[in-house]
Amino acid sequence: MTSSDDPYADLEPTWTDADVPPDDDVPPPPPEDVPGPVVEDAPVAPARPAAGSPSGAQQAAPRDDRADATRRAKLAMLRGLMDTAGGEGGTLREQATVALRGLVGRDDVELRDDQWRAIEALVAFHRRALVVQRTGWGKSAVYFVATSLLRARGAGPTVIVSPLLALMRDQIAAASRAGIRAVTINSANVTEWDAIHARIAAGEVDVLLCSPERLNNPAFRDEVLPRLAADAGLVVVDEAHCISDWGHDFRPDYRRIRTLLADLPPGIPVLATTATANERVTRDVAEQLAVPGEGVGGEAVALATNDDVLVLRGALDRESLHLAVLELRDQPTRVAWLVEALQEIDGSGIVYCLTVSAAEEVAAQLRTAGLAVASYTGRTDPTQREQLEEDLKENRVKALVATSALGMGFDKPDLAFVVHLGAPSSPIAYYQQVGRAGRGVDDAVVVLLPGHEDTAIWEWFGSQAFPAEDQVRATLAALTQTGETMSTATLETYVDLKRSRLETMLKVLDVDGAVRRVQGGWVATGEPWVYDAARYGRVEETRHAEQQAMRDYVATDGCRMRFLRAQLDDPALPDGWTCGRCDRCGGVTLPPPPDAETVASAREEMDRPGVEVEPRKMWPSGLATLGLDLKGKIPDGERAEVGRAVARFDGLGWSGPVRELFAPRTPDGETPAALRTAAARVLDDWSAIRGEAPEDGEAPLLVEGVVAVRSVTRPQLTYHLANGLASYLGVPLIGAVGPVPGSEEPGRHDVNSAQRLAGVARRLRLELGEGALAGLPGRRVLLVDDWTESGWTLTVAARLLRQAGAAGVHPFVLGVR
DSSP, X not given: OOGGGOTTTTOOOOOOGGGSOOXXXXXXXXXXXXXXXXXXTSOOOSSOOOTTOSSOBOOOOOOOHHHHHHHHHHHHHHHHHHHTOSSSOSOHHHHHHHHHHHHXXXXXXXXXXXXXXXXXXXXXXXXXXXXXXXXXXXXXXXXXXHHHHHHHXXXXXXXXXXXXXXXXXHHHHHHXXXXXXXXXXXXXXXXXXXXXXXXXXXXXXXXXXXXXXXXXXXXXXXXXXXXXXXXXXXXXXXXXXXXXXXXXXXXGGGXXXXXXXXXXXXXXXXXXXXXXXXXXXXXXHHHHHTOOXXXXXXXXXXXXXXXXXXXXXXXXXXXXXXXXXXXXXXXXXXXXXXXXXXXXXXXXXXXXXXXXXXHHHHHHHHHHTTOOEEEEOTTSOHHHHXXXXXXXXXXXXXXXEEOTTSOTTOOOTTOOEEEEESOOSOHHHHHHHHTTSOSSSSOEEEEEEOOTTHHHHHHHHHXXXXXXXXXXXXXXXXXXHHOSOBOHHHHXXXXXXXXXXXXXXXXXXXXXXXXXXXXXXXXXXXXXXXXXXXXXXXXXXXXXXXXXXXXXXXXXXXXXXXXXXXXXXXXXXXXXXXXXXXTTTXXXXXXXXXXXXXXXXXXXXXXXXXEEEOOOOBOOTTGGGGTOOOOSBOOGGGOOOOEEEEEETTSSTTHHHHHHHTSTTSOOOSOOHHHXXXXXXXXXXXXXXXXXXXXXXOOOBOEEEEEEEOOXXXXXXXXXXXHHHHHHHTOOEEEEEEEOTTOOSOOOSSSOHHHHHHHHHHHXXXXXXXXXXXXXXXXXXXXXXXXXXXXXXXXXXXXXXXXTTOSEEEEEEEEEO
């Protein structure tokens, strides 16, 4: 705030000691030779306080006596005014306590000191605050109580930016219990947006929740966001670590919050909350909160500087959690232990897996063992997700076997356990997920079962990071040269990035001002843009450091909760502190490793090779740009049948041998014996390649030949596999589909769908002799490749065979990525 903005700038400090706020508001002055804290509402510097600080609040340097006296007197006057404002009577803190008790439904609860500090900063002084506190501390109580007090004083509704529908549902329910009227704007209720804004204008809405993705929707950004900024009485950014690309769960759409904050009128308070932010992330989020806004007449107003953001960081110990790590030899042993453990551990909980396939397969295996569980992943239908959340909350299931899709904001106070089959790539992400447990119970068991495959999974997710500069420049050039709105699908024909990475990159460029999302796609803004290679490099280094820290967590012989608190830069972590509850401290006893019989049973259950390979049914958009006359639906007469694979790369059971076979270190060679057997079993169980079985005999084989996809990288493997399957079926290997001369160099798999198809379509041709070509019409063939990811090699090869007269093409591969 500049002096011209200060309503007390012309006051002379002539007050006496009676004018100074009481001791509970302002700490006593320090001794002359010892630096001490200033008024607790003074601007907060981002530097980390000394370990052991009770509140973890970051403090500014002391001011000179005259300035400090002036500030304290103003503070006393303001507090006196705010204590009597509103219609409920009592001091502001008394009113806040009444609101809190209404929220939780109990008359014996009191505000924590830092809850009160945050509420006072928002309501009395309209400040910006960042609250970093452990899960279950009561961060949502801060913004609901502040909302109640601000609304009583005539402020507009609170706008909460929340990342997950599950979190929104819980927050709406919590608000309703406190008599706070909450609504949500999301992609499922677009037709209700006008009605919701009419309710806001009529004063009938206290809280409006929206997702960060909504902030980047063109209609929402251009039509709704300005009205929200103008009407808001308080803005809340929940799970604020998502703002920071240093965070474990960075989401580009969260950066759009800067636009919302910049458009706020002066004096609108802002609160950001998270449980998982280390010092670096905390500093970055505070910088985002300090973005300047627009003043009257469009002149920039310094609404906040980084020093003006009140940062409250508390102790991150979770006294109910008993942490443990159990290292078991392989997947069957880990799943066998889980089967037995879930029958011994009381209550219900969450089993986390690193991939969707693993979650689905583990859930199926646990159900086979008689346990009431269900899978919960990014592929789960939203309606079903809501039902599954309720089933877990009501203890109708023993566990949900989930990916990180079930994480932030899911609130079940009596969640009794969290088990991880596979380690997350970051201790901070791990702390966030285990924080679901033990919120409302004295003891909760938290177990990590790390796997040998964890590193490979981390590396795959890491490969989705921000692209190289040449790929970014190619995207900007495509948008600039056409001068037109381009959809993501059309951009894929100009850029070799996969869809998910392309969309993420475009969101970052949008926030940076280089592109803009509009109806129908994206346009270039023409604004200069700099590729911050140094920053992206540091983010990558941080990612690798966090992965190593996760390995260190598994291996540590020290206190596990201390390790996690240190990783999060807990400001209240004393030297030498231990939790006394984890396996290293002797505070948890786990079920023993499973016996041989139980492991054998789990292994047998996993020994089920065979997954479907869905054929491609549509060509990508915009292929004419790449010189291909392909569009729309793939005709039935040119399409492959539903295929089969031994396993997915990211699952359990046979996924392990498949991953090992295709690991970069594995040389080309014959198909391993175990996978030959698995492939034969898949063929035996594949009804589509056989006809109707007579009553007294076997079903006739419909496939009359095998065609190999000739591999340049693994020629021995694919030939041996195709020849072996032909021999097993008793049909001839009639030829191959291979690269045209001069195109033997294998195509890239790390590109988007359109680019991958273009490369495959130009590269492949039929390699069948005259006799095979003459005999192909009307016959069905088995098309054999080593593995598939995009599906375009199988699609193009099947199309070539169908165009040559094949009645049906049945793809078979060892693995599906």
